[in-house]
Amino acid sequence: MNDPRHLSAAKARLAAEGGPTEAQAREPVAGTRPIRSFVLRAGRMGSGQVRALAELGPRFVLPFWSTPLDPAAVFGRSAPLVIEIGFGMGDATAQIAAARPDTDFIGCEVHAPGIGALLQRIDERGLTNLRIVQHDAVEVLEHMLVPASLAGIHIFFPDPWHKKKHHKRRLIQPAFVAELVTRLAPGGMLHCATDWQPYAEQMLAVLGAEPGLVNTAEAYAPKPDYRPLTKFEQRGLRLGHGVWDLVFARR
Numbered sequence: 001m002n003d004p005r006h007l008s009a010a011k012a013r014l015a016a017e018g019g020p021t022e023a024q025a026r027e028p029v030a031g032t033r034p035i036r037s038f039v040l041r042a043g044r045m046g047s048g049q050v051r052a053l054a055e056l057g058p059r060f061v062l063p064f065w066s067t068p069l070d071p072a073a074v075f076g077r078s079a080p081l082v083i084e085i086g087f088g089m090g091d092a093t094a095q096i097a098a099a100r101p102d103t104d105f106i107g108c109e110v111h112a113p114g115i116g117a118l119l120q121r122i123d124e125r126g127l128t129n130l131r132i133v134q135h136d137a138v139e140v141l142e143h144m145l146v147p148a149s150l151a152g153i154h155i156f157f158p159d160p161w162h163k164k165k166h167h168k169r170r171l172i173q174p175a176f177v178a179e180l181v182t183r184l185a186p187g188g189m190l191h192c193a194t195d196w197q198p199y200a201e202q203m204l205a206v207l208g209a210e211p212g213l214v215n216t217a218e219a220y221a222p223k224p225d226y227r228p229l230t231k232f233e234q235r236g237l238r239l240g241h242g243v244w245d246l247v248f249a250r251r
């Protein structure tokens with residue numbers, strides 16, 4: 001993904017589609033990062049993933065920009081936009097995008113094999129309503145998405161960061177949730193799920209205390225039909241974990 005040839009191709013493609021031009025593009029923004037919610041792992045890419053990246057990356061992977069994205073230019077239409085943070089290998093992401101063709105999706109992930117895997121799913125299903133950004137979603141949200149532009153945000157099984165000294169790495173914290181809320185349109189949905197009970201409790205407390213959100217359920221929500229089992233969730237279920245969904249709407 002850091003192959004400069006790939007980035008150039010992606011930029012050229014975006015420019016052709018009416019996205020930011022080369023002149024508007026910036027290098028990734030340096031600066032303070034409020035949350036570092038991931039560790040970059042070296043992951044081996046399968047040959048199919050490598051091929052998907054080379055062949056489909058220029059069309060479906062959007063480079064990180066420090067300027068706001070124009071979703072209508074990227075997708076060639078005006079449609080509700082949902083962002084997913086941390087899609088892992090992307091199986092659930094592709095299933096959701098296939099089941100909801102009238103909605104556009106942007107998946108953010110930092111783990112390279114997951115990018116290749118989701119590109120394969122996009123190809124198999126012939127999806128046109130899904131794009132990928134391989135970058136820290138915290139920065140994507142801040143720089144690429146304008147306020148009140150999202151119909152939904154999906155955060156499925158974010159890293160639970162079990163140790164107390166790592167809790168500051170958890171995504172669901174008051175300041176980041178306040179930032180998420182600014183990007184949601186009124187009525188837009190924030191849907192989180194976790195298989196780690198202490199994190200579920202933190203999510204319920206943080207989301208419940210955010211004045212811009214209202215819970216759609218009494219506490220935890222029933223799993224919405226559109227969310228398939230994710231890969232990480234299946235692993236948790238095998239280990240005997242429970243699963244908690246939280247679905248909040250922006251006021």
Ligand SMILES: C[S@@+](CC[C@H](N)C(=O)[O-])C[C@H]1O[C@@H](n2cnc3c(N)ncnc32)[C@H](O)[C@@H]1O
Nearest residue numbers: 037038086087088109136137156157230231232
């Ligand atoms: C525990 S996995 C869950 C993956 C997937 N949602 C699932 O349920 O199978 C969390 C994923 O979030 C990604 N991630 C964590 N923080 C991120 C961030 N700030 N931006 C983008 N991806 C992130 C990690 O790389 C990892 O793949």
